[in-house]
Amino acid sequence: MHKESEIRYPLIIGDKTYHQITEDVCAPVEGRANKLWYVCFTIAVVVALWGLGCIMYTVGRGIGVWGLNTTVMWAWDITNFVWWVGIGHAGTLISAVLLLFRQKWRMAINRSAEAMTIFAVMMAALFPGIHMGRIWMAYWVLPLPNQYGSLWVNFNSPLLWDVFAISTYFSVSLVFWYIGLIPDFATIRDRATRIIPKSIYSILAFGWSGKAKQWIRFEEVSLVLAGLATPLVFSVHSIVSMDFATSVVPGWHTTIFPPYFVAGAIFSGFAMVQTLLIIVRKVVSLESYITRKHIESMNIVIVITGSMVGIAYLTELFIAWYSGVEFEQYAFLNRATGPYWWAYAMMMTCNVVTPLIYFVEKVRKSIVISFIISIFVNIGMWFERFVIIVTSLHRDHIPSNWTMFHPTFVDIGIFIGTIGIFFVLFLLYARTFPVLALNELKSILKSSGDNYKKQQH
């Protein structure tokens, strides 16, 4: 048995046994939902329906119902897209990269982080679809054989790379997540008493019986998938950033974008995981598993990636000045001092300044402050994308084109709506899926569990 230094913080608090872990994780699935869940779910459904209504209105009437104009042809749509994709980064990072690095604290959070990734990528994928003028022709962006012979997609276009990057990322994440779920589904199946849940979970469990051979294969597949998923963590947002980086728009045309976007994505992803888990641990009573230690670890990632993003912001400003290009210089000056200065200020404050307080240990361990800062980061990262997209476009090369962007109720409705849909999915997940990787957790109980650590003395 692997022994762990007693100085390390325990990852599972309280007097837990293997059975207790199973009980704790299965409780939300097997028991009845509490009132709070119903309230949250109702709100989420209403917001989601409103968002779906706005989407249907857009598809029915045209993109004109948004606030876009001839100069600013992308605004909230792509802002939301990049925001959601960014959020979707944390899951894979936690499950794949941290797995490879053997970070055990990931086990308490990886399941929910991955679920969040899946749902966030679904929300993200929605936007490139609905932002199209003719969504019914959306399949044309896929390199499908067709009756026109040589009519092919344009492999030069970063938007096409996006299609490949996002779809690959989504499928790998989904498979990775699902593989991890199989032993846990099997546990729920074995405990289920009612016939319908039992049959559903037995289908989902893929006939898992817990044999040693299965566990070996499980470990192997997890490692292979982690190896596959790790480059994706970096490729997806690099490619998303190339939508901007390969263009000629001052403010977009920047070589720093790929690493900067990846750092930003991890940053925002961790913030969203933080937001969700702080709620989840309370709502489904998982304080023993998602501990202050976990929160602190995530806060460290947040402050590091936040600082990276901060350096990127400053580098951008420097390079704009150093390039000597009139258009670039003005683009960045305009970001900071132009009509959208407040968006830039929001971005700077929320992303660079506020996370810095995590350098204080007490703060980084405070659950309330962590929650607040995580919300700040979510807002800040949304504004980062808004700043990049809108303030670059609204004053580009030729001053006669310069305009402002004003969102309409549909823009707002769709954005809020996707948050609603996201929460509907997440709340359903919390009631039907094992929210912790319970079988994996059991593997560290005896090395990192609170009571076992005490017993070692």
Next chain:
Amino acid sequence: MSDKKYWNSLDQLEETPQFLEEAQKEFSEAVPVEDFLSKSNLTDTSSSRRDFLKFMGFSLGAATLAACETPVVKSIPYVVKPEVVTPGVPNWYASSYGRGGDFASILVKTREGRPIFIKPNKAYPGAMSGVTARVNASVIELYDDNRFQSAQKSGASLSWSDADKDIKSQLAAIKSKGGVIKVVAESTSSPSTKAALAKFDEMYSSDVDVEIFDENGDVTGIQTLKESCVVTYDPINYNGILKANKADFGQAIIPTYDFSKAKTVVSLDADFIGDWLDNVTYSKGYTQRRNPDGDWMSKHFQFETNMTLSGANADVRGAIKPSDLANVAKMLHGAIAKLAGGSGATGSIVSDDNEVSKKIEMAVKSLWSSRGKSLVVCGSNDVNIQQVVNGINNMLGNFGNTVRMDRAYNAVQLNHSMTDLTKSMNDVKVDAIIFMDANPVYSNASFAASIAKVGLKISLSDRPDETSALCDFVCPNHFYLEAWNDHQPYDGVFTMQQPVIRPLFKTRASQESLLNWSGVETSYYDYIKSNWYSTAFAAIDAVSVENKWNQAVQSGVYIAPKSKDRVEIVYTDNSINAAGNLTSKSAELEVKFYTKHSVGNGAQANNPHLQEMPDPISKVSWDNYVTMNPSDMEGKYEARTAQATPADMVSVTVNGYTMELPVVAVPGQKLGTIGIALGYGRTVTGKVGQTGVNAYPALEITDGNASYSSSNVTIADAGKTYQIASVQTHHTMMGRKIVNETSLATFKSIDKNDKSNGWNKDNVLPDAFGDVKPIKELNLWEDHAIDLGHRWGMSIDLNSCTGCGACITACHIENNVPVVGKDEIRRTRSMFWLRVDRYFTSDMNKEKGKEEGVGIVSTYKQMENASAYPQVVFQPIMCQHCNHAPCETVCPVAATTHSEEGLNQMTYNRCVGTRYCANNCPYKVRRFNWFNYNKDTKFTGINPAQNELQRMVLNPDVVVRSRGVIEKCSFCVQKIQSGKLVAKKEGRPVQDGDVVSACSEACSTNAIQFGDLNDGKSKVKGNFDDDRSYHLIEEVGTQPNVAYMTKVRNT
């Protein structure tokens, strides 16, 4: 009773037994009913229940499939092909446009019998042919379904014969009792219309007793005179010039102004490029002399209140209050008289914050040095000022040279006093009134109140207007494209107005109506013909006259041989006297009314293309507003220059009439003045026309005629805001090299081959190794094969471009560009494929900011603000058809690609609408179909493509785009294809001029040239090679196929 017997067959006649037997039977052959209905057979039958269900299923399926047929759009092919109509091939007909003081000789393109496009007729004397936006956009008015569709009496339609009978009997009754009948008619240059009016006059003019006075003013007797029925009335009249010329030359005429001969042009508030008299001819002549490579370049001084197109193009512009106009004229007069060695008027500027006195001195110097080849024009409607101006032109020896009194411009006539007419109407002295192309109820406030006192009111208007709404009878005229007419725009120049389509509705030429009521039963066509045979063609023998007539109809133009005997025109100098009569009421705030280059006097208000076309200076469409200098607005109203936020509303009271209008900042507006556009606020017209506020009632009527400025004005904040529809919300160039401009002095002094400094500096950048190279040589991409075949290109000479915007409407119509309406323009979603950018200069620049140490942020902030009195430049921008197009690389579905002829092509059918291309276009010329403009109810009544009738104007060669796709300038690819086809059929290579884009065709100053860059002799190639040519923001590396030519101002 007849005993005739009819029979069907011989058998029936003979009543054979066989026949009788057969006749009893219902069916001639036995029907085997028993075979399948008898009980035994039914059970024996082999068709089972399953078969029955099969048949039922089949029938149901077949019926369903038949019902699923795609909707059939009915199109009826020709059974017999008309001689001249070949489907797919346009016919061009020469015709004329002569309405509202505008005149143009035009060629009308018809496709399958439908007129769809108007361009200038080159047969018209070359230097004069051109069309304005109002002319080329007028084609859509033909298809306006608001038009009257038949004669009407009190709103109910009736037949022409009934209408004629009724009207004739009423007119006869009035005539027999000696009553007064008036015809209120718009100015016309048509000899035959004048003849028809004279015919009517002959029949219905009334007797008037006029008192005869002796020298002492005592009445000595009474003389009975014939009083003419005709009252000429234009909403915008030129009585000032006409009356001055009547006094000075004995003839109330507008002379020919020859701008192409004028080395110095001084304009006193006359917007001769924008909206003054024959502006197309003037700007054509003017721009001829704006070529810096020509023998000489004219120098243009403009003294004006509002910022106009002419002021924007001027070399020196002095902003003055309307009340100072007389003083400027007097100062010019005095100074020139002094140089001529005589004595002249004296005056001084009251409000001089723009160094106007100094500019006048400069103007005087320039005028005097080019006397005989200079020109002073004045837009004032004050007779005295015009007489002073006549005096100036006389002293400069311009008469007979740049001002030719022997060749009158006839499209505007002396207006009669409306005050007199209204007075007699109020006195119930007018028994009948007929309106011919005149709408005084809208444009004359006092008229509306008096019209009820007239017994018989007849409107000849072709579409509802404020006047026709109050008339008893409406006898609708044809639209001009449906009607025969003739014009004599200039003395000796006749043009033919040929109908290009059969009248759409039951309309009749208004001249024909008048002739009919005068007892002349003839078609107007015959009347014109006989009129020409007896006047213009009088000297031509009977054999060749028919030929001559056909030639005139075919070419649209007939130039009368010059008459041998020169008319001696004697000038009487009344200028000193007139100067003495001039008084000016200066006030703290003064107003100057103007007409927009687009909507004009308001008659064309229901034209969606004109409403959508932005004002060349303010860039605002769909509304009128108060123009105010941003410096005047400071502290009082938000000077919304940088952002499209709502404008403040003010209530302006002019001469006791109050209007609520938004304030729009227009730099260059004289401080302490405001400008308001006339021609808006129509109430009885289509949905499109009902926008803005009617400013006509604010006009002061002096001497029976309106004066277009006033000192009697107050302004107050209305405490409201209003969202204006502006296509351009940022107004300065921000120190960027967008429009290259230099002065003539620099242009001449620095060698063209000196590429390292001065105006012709090469755009250079260091390459990866640090070697400085011209941008053209720095290249990331492989070049397209551009040497073979055609390579289409366009050059735009910013020196010839006056900013008028005729190209905008021409492009709009040629390419079926959707009209999107006020609300969409407010959201800056105009669909123009071609726009004309306008930039003001700013007081601040980066060098100055550095010198003054204001800091870069505040320097840029100040650079956003235009100067109080800025210089103005225009720049038409359309797709630049880049050889290395940023849009082409980013489209995921390859919907935009490069053609082998250098075109950047847009494949609408392939576009999925990601709009990435539009974001990546540095020129932002790509337009997105935000809505289904031809179906969405938001655009009903606005977008012509939604209207059954109006969609007839759509160009069948260009597809109407559906929602969700990007569109943009195609270089009129349909015209390129047809030009190539024509050349191919004729078995020759495509020559320069075979392919001309719509904007280039519409450009009367030849600023836009289009052609093949691989054709060494093409004009566009020559322009590309010219030293003045440059590419817009070429440092992005786009390598455009559009070149601009540096603007050179004569300063």
